[in-house]
Structure formats: structure tokens, C-alpha cells
Amino acid sequence: MRLLFDRNTWQEIFGSIRKNKIRTIITIIGVLWGIFVYIAMSGAAKGMDNGFEKSFETVAMNSLFAWAQSTSKPYSGYKTGRQLQLKLGDATVLQNRIPELQYIAPRNVKGTFGSAPASITRGSKSGNYPVYGDFPVFTKIATKKIYDGGRFVNDDDIEQARKVCIIGERTQKEMFEEDEDPIGGYIRIDGIYFQVVGVHKFVQNAPFDSDSDIYIPFTTYRRLYNSGENVGWFSMAAFDDADVIQVEEDVKSVLKNIHRVDPTDERAFGTFNLGEVFSKIMGFSKGLTFISLIVGIATILAGIIGIGAILLISVKERTKELGVRRALGATPGEVRTLIILECLFLTLIAGIMGIILGALTLSIVNNATQGIDFPYTNPTVPIPLVMGAFALMLILGILIGLIPAQRAVSIRPIDALREE
Amino acid sequence: MIEIKDLHKSYKMGSNSLHVLKGINFTAEEGELVAIMGSSGSGKSTLLNILGMLDEADSGEYTLDGVPIKNLSETKAAQYRNKFLGFVFQSFNLINYKSALENVALPLYYQKVPRKERQEKALQYLERVGLKEWATHLPSELSGGQKQRVAIARAMAAEPKVLLADEPTGALDSTTSYEVMDLIQKINDEGNTILVVTHEEDIAHMCKRIVHLRDGVIVEDKKVKQVRASEYVQ
Numbered sequence: 173m174r175l176l177f178d179r180n181t182w183q184e185i186f187g188s189i190r191k192n193k194i195r196t197i198i199t200i201i202g203v204l205w206g207i208f209v210y211i212a213m214s215g216a217a218k219g220m221d222n223g224f225e226k227s228f229e230t231v232a233m234n235s236l237f238a239w240a241q242s243t244s245k246p247y248s249g250y251k252t253g254r255q256l257q258l259k260l261g262d263a264t265v266l267q268n269r270i271p272e273l274q275y276i277a278p279r280n281v282k283g284t285f286g287s288a289p290a291s292i293t294r295g296s297k298s299g300n301y302p303v304y305g306d307f308p309v310f311t312k313i314a315t316k317k318i319y320d321g322g323r324f325v326n327d328d329d330i331e332q333a334r335k336v337c338i339i340g341e342r343t344q345k346e347m348f349e350e351d352e353d354p355i356g357g358y359i360r361i362d363g364i365y366f367q368v369v370g371v372h373k374f375v376q377n378a379p380f381d382s383d384s385d386i387y388i389p390f391t392t393y394r395r396l397y398n399s400g401e402n403v404g405w406f407s408m409a410a411f412d413d414a415d416v417i418q419v420e421e422d423v424k425s426v427l428k429n430i431h432r433v434d435p436t437d438e439r440a441f442g443t444f445n446l447g448e449v450f451s452k453i454m455g456f457s458k459g460l461t462f463i464s465l466i467v468g469i470a471t472i473l474a475g476i477i478g479i480g481a482i483l484l485i486s487v488k489e490r491t492k493e494l495g496v497r498r499a500l501g502a503t504p505g506e507v508r509t510l511i512i513l514e515c516l517f518l519t520l521i522a523g524i525m526g527i528i529l530g531a532l533t534l535s536i537v538n539n540a541t542q543g544i545d546f547p548y549t550n551p552t553v554p555i556p557l558v559m560g561a562f563a564l565m566l567i568l569g570i571l572i573g574l575i576p577a578q579r580a581v582s583i584r585p586i587d588a589l590r591e592e
Numbered sequence: 593m594i595e596i597k598d599l600h601k602s603y604k605m606g607s608n609s610l611h612v613l614k615g616i617n618f619t620a621e622e623g624e625l626v627a628i629m630g631s632s633g634s635g636k637s638t639l640l641n642i643l644g645m646l647d648e649a650d651s652g653e654y655t656l657d658g659v660p661i662k663n664l665s666e667t668k669a670a671q672y673r674n675k676f677l678g679f680v681f682q683s684f685n686l687i688n689y690k691s692a693l694e695n696v697a698l699p700l701y702y703q704k705v706p707r708k709e710r711q712e713k714a715l716q717y718l719e720r721v722g723l724k725e726w727a728t729h730l731p732s733e734l735s736g737g738q739k740q741r742v743a744i745a746r747a748m749a750a751e752p753k754v755l756l757a758d759e760p761t762g763a764l765d766s767t768t769s770y771e772v773m774d775l776i777q778k779i780n781d782e783g784n785t786i787l788v789v790t791h792e793e794d795i796a797h798m799c800k801r802i803v804h805l806r807d808g809v810i811v812e813d814k815k816v817k818q819v820r821a822s823e824y825v826q
Contacts, residue, residue: 180701191689496685499646501674501702501750503667581666586646589685 185513195486196518199479203522203565204529206475210468210561211530211553217461219538219551224453226549228446234416235313236445238423239405240431247434256431256440258403265430266406270422272414275312278403280305280393284380285404292386294347294359301343301384303361305393313409315375316387321355322370325389333391337361338370342384361386364396416447465557472565476519480572483515487576487583494580495588508577515573516566523565527558593754593785594620594643599652601638612638613649614808620754620787625780625818627796628789630805636789637758639805643787644677644756645669657753674702678747682759684739686731692718692742693727699750717745721775737768744775748784755779755786761795767824773798774821794819 189196240256263276283289283302290303308325310316316324322338329336339347339354348354354368366388374383394400410419420443425435433440487494494507502510534551601613612635620626630636641647642654645661654661656676664672678699679685686695697714705713718724721741723734731739740760747755757776761769773795780786780800788799796802797819804812 180707183707184701187690187694492685493687496687497698497702498670499644499673499679499685500699500746501670503670503702505667506670506702584646586641589646589681 181509181513184510185517188510188514189517192486195482199482199518200522200525202478202482203472203475203519204526206468206472207523207526207561207565208530208533209471210464211527211558212533213464213468214461214557215530215534215551215553216537217457217464218553219534219549220460221454221457222549222551224457228450228453233450234410234412234414234419234447236408236410236416236420236423236443236447237405238408238427238441238443240427241439241442243433243437244439245434245437247437248432250432256433258406258427259401260403261401262403262427262430263406266408266423266426269426270419272410272419272422273408274411274414275309275409277307277310277313277407278390278405279307279310279407280390280397280399280402280404282393282397290362290386292343292347292359292361294357297347299343299346299384301340301386302380302382303337303386303388303393305390305397305399306387307390310407313407317373317375318370319373321353322368322372324370324372325387329389330391333395334389335364335366335392336369336389337366338372338387339368340372340382340384340386341374342382343386344371346384361388362396410447416445420445468561469564472561473568475522476565476568476572479515479518479522479569480575483511483518483573483576484579487511487580490580491583491588494583495585498585499589504581508581511577511580512570512573515576516569519565519569523562527562593622593624593657594618594787595653595655596643597653599639599642599649599654601635601642601647601649612808613642616652616808616810618803618810618813620785622785623780623783624801625777625786625799626788626801626803627799628787628803628805629791629793629796631791634805635808636805640756640758640787640789643754644679645673670702674699674750676753678750678752678755680740680743680747680755680757680760682762684731684736684743684763686739686742686746688731691728691730692723692734695731695742696746696749699746703750714745714749717749718742720748721745735768736764737771740764740768740772741775744772744779748779753785755784757786757788759789759791761790761792766794769795770821770824774825777818777821 240258242256243250243252243254246252258278260278263278267273267276281287281302281304283300289300292299292301306325307330308327311324318324318338324338325336328334337359339359344354347359348357354371357368358365359368360366372385372387375381388396408423410416424441424443427433427441428435428437431440497507530553538551596616596618599613599616600611602609602611616639628636628639638647642649645664659672661672687698690698693711693714696717697710700710700713715724715727718727721744723738723741723745726734726738731742734742760776761772764772776786776788777798788795790796797816798821799816800818801815802812803810
């Protein structure tokens with residue numbers, strides 16, 4: 173231990189390292205590469221992980237969707253192939269029968285799923301955009317970012333079936349002048365005047381979302397399109413601790429029950445479960461993290477073994493020098509410590525350089541991918557992982573150093589000094 | 593200073609063993625300058641290695657400055673070497689990536705002498721061998737004679753009881769050889785005990801006593817009139 177903190181010891185080590193430059197550089201590159209790969213890979217994996225998480229942050233992880241299709245089995249007097257229609261009342265039944273459901277938002281749309289979009293006009297400008305009928309609760313399931321000054325559909329809108337709408341960024345661009353404030357302005361949706369109360373920022377929550385979507389109160393939609401009690405689909409969110417897969421099954425069976433469908437009919441209702449998709453993607457990125465951990469550690473290992481091998485050769489090369497040191501009074505312990513500390517020092521220098529280089533690369537990649545549509549955010553390597561890698565290097569550095577050190581000690585000074 | 597009684601040493605070479613030292617009896621007083629001579633294979637280097645604790649005798653007694661040298665552990669041997677002995681080798685054996693000064697300071701490092709004191713002392717010894725100006729030079733920048741003088745300074749720096757020189761002039765031309773011997777004589781004049789292994793008659797005659805070895809036994813041990821090397825040095 174005394175040796176460790178002795179300035180003289182370190183001077184000897186620095187001397188030996190400085191004077192064997194090529195050896196030093198080669199050994200350093202080995203471990204540097206290992207730790208660099210480790211840091212860069214696990215950082216990138218973490219970046220992907222964060223990126224995915226960010227992509228999903230606008231939608232509840234445990235959200236699911238249900239829509240009606242047609243029956244594939246005859247049941248209770250109904251023939252097969254009956255077209256099913258979800259009703260507004262289903263929402264209440266679902267809410268009551270499935271306690272795991274936190275939110276349920278019935279939705280209607282005109283403009284996707286095959287129907288013609290609504291025609292929107294404002295003065296001489298016109299366009300065709302999808303129109304959604306929504307409840308305020310929808311924002312609990314999928315976050316809708318509304319630009320400053322605007323709002324989403326609220327309870328009063330529903331109650332009074334107000335003719336208000338929230339338009340998309342593209343709709344704003346195409347219907348309003350650039351310097352014009354759309355809030356408070358009027359547009360005509362299929363001939364009816366609607367006041368614009370908000371502009372939503374486009375976020376892709378579902379594949380059919382677009383930046384031109386117009387949201388109006390569900391009740392207004394019902395009147396406008398005479399949809400009555402009909403509901404296009406239900407957007408739902410289960411409680412955080414609920415098993416989404418189970419909830420999905422429950423929703424299906426409740427709907428089958430309401431609409432008198434054979435409980436074994438798999439095609440009657442379609443459901444889609446974001447939680448499952450999400451956990452698959454998260455599983456992928458977890459796997460990536462794990463693989464990068466394994467690969468990184470293996471590479472570090474290879475690098476350290478390289479150091480050991482090169483030091484072993486270097487000990488052979490320095491046989492005479494070590495013999496001289498022994499003749500001048502170096503004890504076997506001192507020689508062993510010298511070699512081990514050299515190995516350790518090389519490992520640590522290489523490790524620190526690798527960590528710095530890896531972090532630098534990560535930040536460069538992070539800057540390069542900024543603004544690109546690529547799930548890659550804030551690539552960091554958790555401190556415990558870095559520390560773990562460091563500890564691993566420390567231990568392996570000592571262990572590997574033991575081999576050449578033992579070799580150095582086993583050389584008898586007389587053999588080392590014998591004339592060739 | 594040195595006392596050897598009935599020293600035997602043999603090396604195993606495969607199935608047959610080679611008896612190198614066959615009962616050596618030898619004493620050297622403090623301040624002596626002894627030349628050990630003999631043809632190659634006579635056992636002179638083996639004797640020197642045993643004296644230098646680099647090798648161990650199979651049987652016999654060896655006492656150095658009153659300390660019995662027997663069954664030493666590697667660590668103990670290293671400490672004794674450091675304390676009692678200075679080595680000068682035929683091929684100098686300087687550490688090639690250390691400057692002359694650092695080479696001289698090395699035994700002091702193993703004596704745990706503080707850095708500053710170490711360097712002062714090393715410089716002092718370099719001055720004594722006339723190489724103070726070469727302190728920062730690497731061995732590769734020195735001539736053979738200069739290297740051997742650095743090696744002698746290194747051997748002396750630890751202030752050993754005995755200086756062991758194994759063919760110190762073996763790799764040098766005669767002029768440089770005499771310069772080195774002149775230095776060795778001067779060190780001896782100051783009262784240091786020195787053993788020189790050589791096979792050159794003229795070098796041996798620059799010592800005060802010549803011990804002849806042949807086939808592992810001492811065949812002759814005589815005092816000689818010392819030839820001063822300075823006579824040959826301008």
C-alpha cells in the first residue's frame with residue numbers, strides 16, 4: 173500500500189511507460205477501443221430508449237382502441253355477416269362493467285376510413301379535411317398540444333353543442349393568412365360556420381392522424397352529420413397498474429354481450445392495444461441495451477487481455493532490465509508491483525480516454541440527429557454502468573497484470589544477466 | 593570481509609551434472625583488490641555469482657562482513673545485494689531508457705533514499721567518474737568507456753561493502769580498459785574492497801592479488817606488485 177502512494181513508484185512507472193512509447197500506445201488503443209464501444213453502444217441504446225419513450229409520451233402507454241366490424245358467426249337468431257355499430261351508450265356500460273378502465277372517449281370521424289372528408293371554406297379559400305367529433309376526455313388518453321391562446325373541446329361545448337372547432341397546423345396555414353390570429357376566426361365546415369378556438373400541434377398518435385385534422389364537439393358532430401347515437405370507435409385508457417391485454421379482452425366480451433354477438437366470434441369487434449406495441453418496442457430497446465452491455469464488456473475484456481499479452485512480451489524484452497533491477501536490490505515484490513501498476517495505469521488511462529471519446533461521440537451523434545425524425549434522445553450512459561465498467565477494468569487490469577508480473581518475478585537475476 | 597569455506601556448486605545438464613566449483617576456500621580482507629583469473633569454464637563467473645548472491649552454492653560456507661549468507665529468500669537476497677554489493681558487468685547493463693543520472697540513482701531508489709538526496713548523491717558519484725556533464729544523456733549517447741564508468745558510479749552509489757566486477761574491461765579497447773582500471777584502482781585506494789573477474793593478464797596485474805582458478809579449484813593465490821593503470825593513461 174505504501175508503494176501505491178509513493179511518488180517514487182509512480183516516477184518509475186511513468187518512466188517505464190514514457191520510454192516504451194509504441195508499446196504504451198498499442199496497449200492503450202486496445203482498451204480504449206473496448207470502453208469506447210461500450211460507452212458508445214450503451215449510450216446509443218439508451219438514446220433509442222429515450223427516443224421511443226419520447227415518441228410515446230403524447231399517448232397513454234396503456235391505451236387501447238375498439239371498433240365495430242361485422243359478425244362472422246350466427247348467434248341468437250341473427251345471421252352471420254351482420255354489420256355492427258357502436259353506440260354512445262356502450263361507453264357507460266363499458267365504464268361500469270370494467271373497473272380497470274380509467275378513461276373512455278367515444279369518437280367519430282368524417283374523412284378517414286373511407287368516408288369523404290368534410291369540405292372546409294373560408295372566404296375564397298377552401299379545402300377538404302377530416303373532421304373528428306370528440307369529448308374533452310380524449311385529451312386524457314392522447315395528449316393534444318394546443319398552441320397558446322387556444323383550447324380543446326370542453327364540457328360546455330358538449331352540453332350546448334357549440335359550433336367551435338380546433339384546427340390543425342396545415343388547416344391554419346391554408347385557411348388563414350400568415351400574420352392572422354386564427355383564434356376567434358370563423359370557417360365553414362360543410363356549410364356551417366364554426367368558430368376556431370384552438371390550433372393543435374401535430375403529433376402522430378395513430379397512423380391516421382394528420383396535421384389537417386379538425387376537432388369539433390361530439391354533440392355538434394352528431395347534429396352536423398346526423399350520426400345519432402353512433403360511435404366510430406372508442407379510445408380508452410386503462411389504469412397504470414392494469415393488465416392492458418386483459419382489459420382488451422374484457423372490452424371485447426362486454427361489447428359482444430351488448431350487441432348480442434357470439435362470445436367466440438373473433439371478428440365482430442376490432443381492438444388495438446398500444447400497451448402491447450409499446451412493450452414490444454421497449455423490449456426491443458431493452459434487448460439492445462443488454463446486447464450493447466455484453467458486446468461492450470466483451471470488447472473491454474479483449475482489450476485488457478491484449479494489454480496482458482503485450483506486457484508479457486514486454487517483460488520478455490525487458491528481461492535484462494528487470495535482472496539489473498534485481499541485482500541492484502529490487503525485491504521480487506517491488507518488481508511485481510511495478511509491472512502490475514504499469515498494467516493498471518495503462519488500463520485506467522485507456523479507460524478514461526475511451527470514456528471521454530465515447531461521450532464525445534454520443535454528443536456529436538445527438539446533435540446530428542436533433543430535428544431529424546429519428547427516435548434518439550439524450551443518449552447517456554448511467555453512472556453506475558460507467559462505474560461498473562471502471563471497476564471491471566480495475567480488477568481485470570490487476571488480474572491480467574499478475575501474469576506478466578509473475579513472469580517477471582520468476583526470471584532469476586542470474587539468468588537475466590547471463591551473457592548471450 | 594569475505595570468507596568462503598569449501599564451496600561446491602554443480603549444474604545439472606540433462607542427465608549428467610557438471611561439477612563447476614569443487615571446494616573453494618578463499619578470504620579477502622577489507623581494502624583488497626583481487627583479480628580472479630581463469631580460462632572460460634574454470635568457474636570464475638559462477639564463483640562471482642555466488643559471491644553476488646545471484647546464485648546459491650550447493651554446500652560450503654559464505655560469510656560477508658560477518659553475516660552468514662545462506663538460504664536467503666529472494667527478498668532477503670535483494671536487500672543484501674542492495675546493502676552489501678555493487679555490480680559492474682561486462683556489458684554494462686545500464687537501463688537504456690534512463691539517463692546516466694537516473695541509472696546511478698537506481699540502487700538508491702531501492703534503498704528508499706528520498707528523491708532529492710538520491711539525485712544529489714548520484715550526481716556526486718557521476719562527478720567522481722568524470723561524467724557530470726553527461727548526467728542527462730541516455731546510455732545510447734555514451735561511448736563504451738563512459739558507459740562502464742556510469743556503471744561503476746552506479747555500483748558505488750549504494751556505498752557497498754564489496755564491488756564485484758565481472759570482466760569490466762571485456763568489451764572495451766585497451767586504452768579505455770586502462771582508464772576504467774585506473775578508476776577502479778582509485779576507488780580501491782579509498783579503501784573499498786573490489787573483486788575483478790578477468791582473463792586478461794595485464795588487467796589482473798593492475799590488482800594487488802591474483803587468484804587463479806582451474807577446473808573449479810584455486811590453483812594459485814599470490815600477491816602481486818600492482819601496476820598502476822595511470823601509467824598507461826595520458
